[in-house]
Amino acid sequence: MIAGVDEAGRGPLAGPVVAAAVVLCKPCPAGLGDSKALSPQVRAKLDRAIRARCAYGIGVVEVEAIDRLNIFGATMLAMTLAMERLCEALGLEDCEALIDGHLTPAGRNAGWRWPARAIVKGDARERCIGAASIIAKEHRDRLMREAAARHPHYGWDRNAGYGTPEHLAALREHGPSPLHRRSFAPVAQMEMFA
Numbered sequence: 001m002i003a004g005v006d007e008a009g010r011g012p013l014a015g016p017v018v019a020a021a022v023v024l025c026k027p028c029p030a031g032l033g034d035s036k037a038l039s040p041q042v043r044a045k046l047d048r049a050i051r052a053r054c055a056y057g058i059g060v061v062e063v064e065a066i067d068r069l070n071i072f073g074a075t076m077l078a079m080t081l082a083m084e085r086l087c088e089a090l091g092l093e094d095c096e097a098l099i100d101g102h103l104t105p106a107g108r109n110a111g112w113r114w115p116a117r118a119i120v121k122g123d124a125r126e127r128c129i130g131a132a133s134i135i136a137k138e139h140r141d142r143l144m145r146e147a148a149a150r151h152p153h154y155g156w157d158r159n160a161g162y163g164t165p166e167h168l169a170a171l172r173e174h175g176p177s178p179l180h181r182r183s184f185a186p187v188a189q190m191e192m193f194a
Contacts, residue, residue: 003097004021004022005079005098006019006035006123007100008020008139008140011162013171013184014144014154014161014179015156016062017066017071017075018136019058020132020135020136021082021083021086022050022054022131022135023128024127032046033123033124033127033133034124035137035138054131056085057084057085059078059081060078063179063181079099083095097115098116099117104118144161151177153170153174154170176190
């Protein structure tokens, strides 16, 4: 079994980092690729198709852990959790992981136990990584839309927690919320001068 693994949410100022691990089904949904290159409508449609037909696991690491571990450590943890959940869904451990990026969690997270290979721009080169990219982004975007209902000032339903001018202006006006990453410079600077 070969699983594609990717993450969403390394760069935002608020919200969790989310990873997904996907083993593709046959027939594989058409049009898989880098989630950032797809329209929201196409991405949502593919997310539904992947979830309905393929095996997947999702790992979510919340803001407190991001601030404690740093974003790299939190991303490695999210990928490990996603693989654990995928293996639980499959009922087996014998998976190899193809990871989008330069590095894998092997040796970087104590819970990682699968053979892994990093592939730069893997979400555009390997369909299973593209599927993981779609699942991770759609899941995280849903979480941020839910968070926007509780914290409407920051526009997270539109910016997903990224440091857009709208988000930064709201951060200056209202200060950080409990979902802001205090270890990220713009948020930390706001707290210093509050």
